[in-house]
Amino acid sequence: MNDLSSPRALARGPALVFAGLTAIGLVVLLVGLGLDADRTWRVYLQNWLLWAAIAQGALVLSAAFRLTNARWQGPLQRLAESFAAFVPISLILFFGVILGRDSLFEWVHHPVHGKEWWYSTGFTFGRDLAALAWMTLVSEIYLYISLRPTLGQARESATGLRRSIYARWTAGWRGEEAERDLAERRGRKMAAVVVLSYALCYSLLAVDLVMSLAPHWVSTMFPGYYAWGGFLGSISLLTLVAVLMRNTPEFAGEITPSRRHDMGKMIFAFSIFWMYLFWSQYLVIWYGNLPEETGFVAARLGSEFLQETWYFEGFWTRIAEPYARITLVTWILLWVLPFWVLLGVRPKKSPAILGAIAAGSVFGFWLERYILVTPSLVPPVDVLAGANSGPFGWIEVGLGLGFLGLFMLCFLTFGQVFPGAMPRKP
Amino acid sequence: MVSVTDSSPETPTQISDEVFRTLEPPTPIYVLAVLFVMLLVGAAIAGLAYQTYAGFGGIGVTGLMHPVMWGVYITCFVFWVGIAHAGTLISAVLYLFRARWRNAINRSAEAMTVFAVITAALFPLIHIGRLWKFYFMLPYPNQRQLWVNFKSPLEWDVFAVQTYMIISILFFFVGLIPDLAAARDRCTDWRKYLYTALALGWRGTSEQWRHHARAVLHLSGLATPLVLSVHSVVSWDFAMSLVPGWHTTIFAPYFVAGAIFSGIAMVITLIVPVRKAFGLEGVIRAEHFDNMGKFLLLTSCIVGYSYGVEYFMAWYSGNVFEQQSFWARAFGDYWWASWTMIICNVVVPLPLWFKRVRLSVVAMWIISIFVNIGMWFERFVIITTGLSHEYDSSAWGYYTPGLVEITILIGSFAWFFMWFLIALRLIPMVAISEVKELYFHDQEAKAGTG
Numbered sequence: 001m002n003d004l005s006s007p008r009a010l011a012r013g014p015a016l017v018f019a020g021l022t023a024i025g026l027v028v029l030l031v032g033l034g035l036d037a038d039r040t041w042r043v044y045l046q047n048w049l050l051w052a053a054i055a056q057g058a059l060v061l062s063a064a065f066r067l068t069n070a071r072w073q074g075p076l077q078r079l080a081e082s083f084a085a086f087v088p089i090s091l092i093l094f095f096g097v098i099l100g101r102d103s104l105f106e107w108v109h110h111p112v113h114g115k116e117w118w119y120s121t122g123f124t125f126g127r128d129l130a131a132l133a134w135m136t137l138v139s140e141i142y143l144y145i146s147l148r149p150t151l152g153q154a155r156e157s158a159t160g161l162r163r164s165i166y167a168r169w170t171a172g173w174r175g176e177e178a179e180r181d182l183a184e185r186r187g188r189k190m191a192a193v194v195v196l197s198y199a200l201c202y203s204l205l206a207v208d209l210v211m212s213l214a215p216h217w218v219s220t221m222f223p224g225y226y227a228w229g230g231f232l233g234s235i236s237l238l239t240l241v242a243v244l245m246r247n248t249p250e251f252a253g254e255i256t257p258s259r260r261h262d263m264g265k266m267i268f269a270f271s272i273f274w275m276y277l278f279w280s281q282y283l284v285i286w287y288g289n290l291p292e293e294t295g296f297v298a299a300r301l302g303s304e305f306l307q308e309t310w311y312f313e314g315f316w317t318r319i320a321e322p323y324a325r326i327t328l329v330t331w332i333l334l335w336v337l338p339f340w341v342l343l344g345v346r347p348k349k350s351p352a353i354l355g356a357i358a359a360g361s362v363f364g365f366w367l368e369r370y371i372l373v374t375p376s377l378v379p380p381v382d383v384l385a386g387a388n389s390g391p392f393g394w395i396e397v398g399l400g401l402g403f404l405g406l407f408m409l410c411f412l413t414f415g416q417v418f419p420g421a422m423p424r425k426p
Numbered sequence: 427m428v429s430v431t432d433s434s435p436e437t438p439t440q441i442s443d444e445v446f447r448t449l450e451p452p453t454p455i456y457v458l459a460v461l462f463v464m465l466l467v468g469a470a471i472a473g474l475a476y477q478t479y480a481g482f483g484g485i486g487v488t489g490l491m492h493p494v495m496w497g498v499y500i501t502c503f504v505f506w507v508g509i510a511h512a513g514t515l516i517s518a519v520l521y522l523f524r525a526r527w528r529n530a531i532n533r534s535a536e537a538m539t540v541f542a543v544i545t546a547a548l549f550p551l552i553h554i555g556r557l558w559k560f561y562f563m564l565p566y567p568n569q570r571q572l573w574v575n576f577k578s579p580l581e582w583d584v585f586a587v588q589t590y591m592i593i594s595i596l597f598f599f600v601g602l603i604p605d606l607a608a609a610r611d612r613c614t615d616w617r618k619y620l621y622t623a624l625a626l627g628w629r630g631t632s633e634q635w636r637h638h639a640r641a642v643l644h645l646s647g648l649a650t651p652l653v654l655s656v657h658s659v660v661s662w663d664f665a666m667s668l669v670p671g672w673h674t675t676i677f678a679p680y681f682v683a684g685a686i687f688s689g690i691a692m693v694i695t696l697i698v699p700v701r702k703a704f705g706l707e708g709v710i711r712a713e714h715f716d717n718m719g720k721f722l723l724l725t726s727c728i729v730g731y732s733y734g735v736e737y738f739m740a741w742y743s744g745n746v747f748e749q750q751s752f753w754a755r756a757f758g759d760y761w762w763a764s765w766t767m768i769i770c771n772v773v774v775p776l777p778l779w780f781k782r783v784r785l786s787v788v789a790m791w792i793i794s795i796f797v798n799i800g801m802w803f804e805r806f807v808i809i810t811t812g813l814s815h816e817y818d819s820s821a822w823g824y825y826t827p828g829l830v831e832i833t834i835l836i837g838s839f840a841w842f843f844m845w846f847l848i849a850l851r852l853i854p855m856v857a858i859s860e861v862k863e864l865y866f867h868d869q870e871a872k873a874g875t876g
Contacts, residue, residue, distance in 0.1 A: 067720075112744075113744065114744040115742065115744065118742070192779075196727065199727075199731060200731075203731075207742070216744075218739055218742060218743040218745075219675045219676075219739075220674045220676035220677075220732075220735050220736055220739045221675035221676045221679070222675070223735060224676065224679065224731075224735070272651075273654075276654055276658075276678075276679070280658060280675060280676075280677070280678035280679060281675040283662070283666075284662070284665045284666065284673065284674070284675045284677070284678075285675065287662075287666045288665075288666065288668060288673050290668070290673075292743075292745075
């Protein structure tokens with residue numbers, strides 16, 4: 001039987017690869033800043049928006065398991081919690097967004113009429129930093145509560161740095177049974193705090209970091225839509241990682257067909273909900289046809305998205321407009337494929353199909369963040385005039401890999417330091 | 427505080443006995459209650475007749491007047507469609523999520539859904555005044571080659587609500603079949619004929635059970651999207667317009683959350699007296715109140731979040747019309763309605779954060795009544811304040827409901843309760859077969875074989 005109650009050894013191969021990717025990202029960041037600072041900061045923001053939300057969304061998933069008394073998840077809970085290792089890093093990386101503000105936010109140079117105080121450098125970044133610091137604090141407390149009962153057994157055999165961490169985290173040990181009960185009660189309370197904080201803080205970040213790129217655009221749905229994206233993205237990444245790790249010694253026999261079925265159902269149901277949020281926003285904007293609302297959508301779907309009928313004639317010309325194709329690919333990856341492929345039971349249980357859909361969904365969110373950021377800063381007119389803005393330039397790919405590498409390094413390190421699951425009850 | 431007692435029934439026979447107690451001959455209080463609600467329904471019918479045939483103006487007898495042409499009737503429509511949502515959520519969504527606690531309350535929630543949709547469906551008819559023209563809303567081939575306006579969200583509503591009504595009735599009925607058969611086998615009076623006809627020859631063979639399980643599963647799959655779609659379409663009646671305070675993208679999920687919020691509250695409002703009157707304490711237990719309380723709390727948070735986002739975005743938009751509309755909502759002529767809504771929907775449910783409150787029947791009942799009031803006012807506030815403060819300040823106005831509208835509003839509650847009370851004596855109000863299934867499940871788990 002595999003032992004999830006002790007930390008897993010660092011997988012050297014993947015760790016080296018991810019360290020390499022991180023290094024590539026760092027080099028691309030530095031070179032990019034020298035060559036094309038505006039573009040580099042755009043890509044930086046795109047990636048930050050993705051990985052910060054996924055890390056935090058994963059913790060929300062763990063909290064949701066707790067709050068709904070879910071019993072099927074097994075080691076997936078701790079796997080989700082390991083993603084949260086990136087939460088403090090995202091706080092630090094946010095300073096990069098602040099550094100790049102001149103390239104990113106129009107309002108830094110031209111205050112928005114009526115919102116001068118709301119969008120002022122000090123207040124905007126101050127409140128965002130406060131929100132992120134609060135999220136980090138809440139996440140760390142949640143992780144502490146969740147991890148503590150598992151450390152009692154592990155601290156006996158731990159050595160070196162781990163031993164000192166475990167010793168600190170298990171100060172005042174009350175015995176395993178009591179610790180477990182306490183964690184159950186406290187964890188539930190903290191889970192509610194995590195979920196509430198996520199909803200509020202990530203709504204604020206959606207306004208400040210995405211909506212403010214086009215500071216005259218308004219949509220009441222957008223903050224909730226953005227926060228939901230982080231949650232769904234984390235489920236997709238969790239599924240992908242679980243499927244990839246299903247044959248490692250720690251997880252052998254854990255990622256059962258029934259668990260894959262459940263994960264598939266989650267992606268299926270929550271991607272429908274994502275589509276629902278997207279559609280609720282799109283339809284109201286399309287029907288209302290108010291210029292201050294449609295501009296945002298037209299920049300992404302092409303100027304003719306407002307026509308009465310989507311007749312097929314001229315379809316290829318329409319989608320040849322800047323960004324239209326990427327937007328449609330995003331939509332296909334985030335809803336069309338998950339919906340139609342995961343409709344049946346068997347595809348949900350198949351590791352290859354489920355993993356591919358999950359990978360597509362994570363990649364889809366990466367593209368989605370690109371689509372949220374870039375067209376606001378490089379409008380289609382500029383693209384037609386020759387501005388460089390494709391999603392697969394060397395800066396985009398390099399920085400994207402860098403963020404991926406850093407995120408996965410945090411994840412692997414967490415798994416190396418902390419045990420993988422609750423020790424089984426005797 | 428009266429706490430929920432946790433006295434599980436001992437045997438499956440006791441479960442049946444407890445549930446079938448509702449079908450025993452009525453008590454005088456029950457008869458009085460039915461007569462009372464019927465009296466109120468009669469008054470509403472008289473009001474409707476007056477509105478329809480009085481000869482001086484149809485809905486002119488109401489308080490509807492430019493600029494507020496949608497008032498209490500449309501408020502009631504939205505409110506009752508919302509109430510219907512809890513039934514589908516509890517029956518279909520929680521079924522798919524394998525939340526087993528739903529079993530004790532799903533029957534009453536489903537019954538409530540059917541009656542609430544029936545109540546809701548009356549209001550567009552009442553609101554059009556000349557209600558014999560209602561068939562204009564239905565698309566059918568005709569000599570005049572008139573076609574309904576498919577681009578109108580009001581037309582989408584016709585489809586959404588009809589679909590919802592059909593699926594809810596089907597769901598309710600399919601779930602009932604095994605219990606109707608059980609009632610058929612127990613009953614000796616005239617109802618035996620009714621149950622025999624409705625049980626469709628159910629014998630409880632394994633094949634019948636298998637088909638039944640498949641039917642429930644597939645109906646759940648079909649009904650789950652309806653939880654989202656129906657109230658979304660209702661919300662688009664407003665959001666598709668350009669009225670300040672109505673045209674906002676968050677409306678669909680916000681209405682759905684509000685619908686579930688009010689629906690769960692109505693389930694609690696109904697279930698607490700039923701549980702007490704028929705001694706169903708052994709079936710509807712602590713965990714049910716705890717979980718319903720959590721649902722109330724979650725949806726209350728979503729509704730509160732939406733209020734916050736709406737106000738924030740009204741300011742953020744820099745659009746003076748939006749800003750004045752929301753300002754008028756909170757501090758204008760309708761301040762009383764807005765604050766009733768905010769206090770009932772966001773402040774009153776706050777004690778639900780404490781488990782002790784969720785486990786107190788009295789506290790849950792009181793909170794649920796406040797939520798019902800608050801959610802009715804939410805619809806009223808959205809509809810009325812939106813219309814009363816549009817773009818042109820010289821066309822602002824104040825709407826006061828007329829006596830006929832108030833009578834029909836009260837009548838709609840009476841009508842809803844009337845059906846519920848009648849159903850109580852005719853239908854086993856707890857899904858006996860499902861509760862028994864759970865019972866055996868628990869027994870097996872206790873014996874270590876589950």
